[in-house]
Amino acid sequence: MIKGANGVLGLAVAAALFFWVIDAFIDYSAHYNESFFSVLFLDRGEVAFRLLFSVCFLTFGFFTARAFSKQKQTEGKLLSEIAERKRAEESLNEAVRVAQEEKVRVKEIMDAISDGISIQDTDFRVIYQNQAHRKIVGGEYAGEYCYRKYARAEQICKGCPVELSFRDGRPRRQLKSIPRDEGMLQIEINASPLINSTGEIIAGIEVVRDVSERKQMEEE
Numbered sequence: 001m002i003k004g005a006n007g008v009l010g011l012a013v014a015a016a017l018f019f020w021v022i023d024a025f026i027d028y029s030a031h032y033n034e035s036f037f038s039v040l041f042l043d044r045g046e047v048a049f050r051l052l053f054s055v056c057f058l059t060f061g062f063f064t065a066r067a068f069s070k071q072k073q074t075e076g077k078l079l080s081e082i083a084e085r086k087r088a089e090e091s092l093n094e095a096v097r098v099a100q101e102e103k104v105r106v107k108e109i110m111d112a113i114s115d116g117i118s119i120q121d122t123d124f125r126v127i128y129q130n131q132a133h134r135k136i137v138g139g140e141y142a143g144e145y146c147y148r149k150y151a152r153a154e155q156i157c158k159g160c161p162v163e164l165s166f167r168d169g170r171p172r173r174q175l176k177s178i179p180r181d182e183g184m185l186q187i188e189i190n191a192s193p194l195i196n197s198t199g200e201i202i203a204g205i206e207v208v209r210d211v212s213e214r215k216q217m218e219e220e
Contacts, residue, residue: 120162124163
């Protein structure tokens with residue numbers, strides 16, 4: 001098996017020498033009255049003929065070795081890129097795995113909180129609800145307008161604490177009654193804006209507590 005460009009060049013040189021000797025031996029067989037040495041080196045016509053073919057062999061070997069070398073370089077570069085891509089994919093998969101574990105951990109923590117937590121975007125669409133909040137409002141409404149699902153209204157609720165916090169960037173508190181099939185639900189809402197690193201309000205978070213029992217006791 002030929003290994004590397006040097007092996008190709010070596011084979012070309014060996015082929016040129018082999019052709020030279022074989023051609024000289026054929027000429028010697030046809031001219032017994034001459035010495036093999038004279039046939040090998042001294043016959044100008046035959047030497048020129050052999051040199052021509054030897055140059056052809058060497059030229060072919062040179063360009064073949066060059067192409068072989070370029071192919072090896074390309075293969076090496078490709079293997080390096082594949083290895084780098086594999087390492088990047090492994091790093092990405094590890095990052096995704098860690099992120100998923102963190103997401104599950106955060107969800108478990110949020111669901112363990114007894115107060116309801118809901119996050120709305122600046123268009124008042126629900127982004128997130130924890131388990132307590134879903135229980136308070138009676139379902140999971142991600143992607144829906146909060147006022148339609150939480151308060152069964154067709155527009156933003158009057159005095160909505162989330163809207164007020166969007167306006168001035170300050171926390172807001174509100175006591176509110178929400179109609180339910182089993183009666184009115186009394187809740188306390190504490191809303192705050194979520195602000196990104198540039199100071200832009202990107203969402204609102206509200207912490208909701210069911211105070212129906214407390215309000216009933218106060219009335220009694």
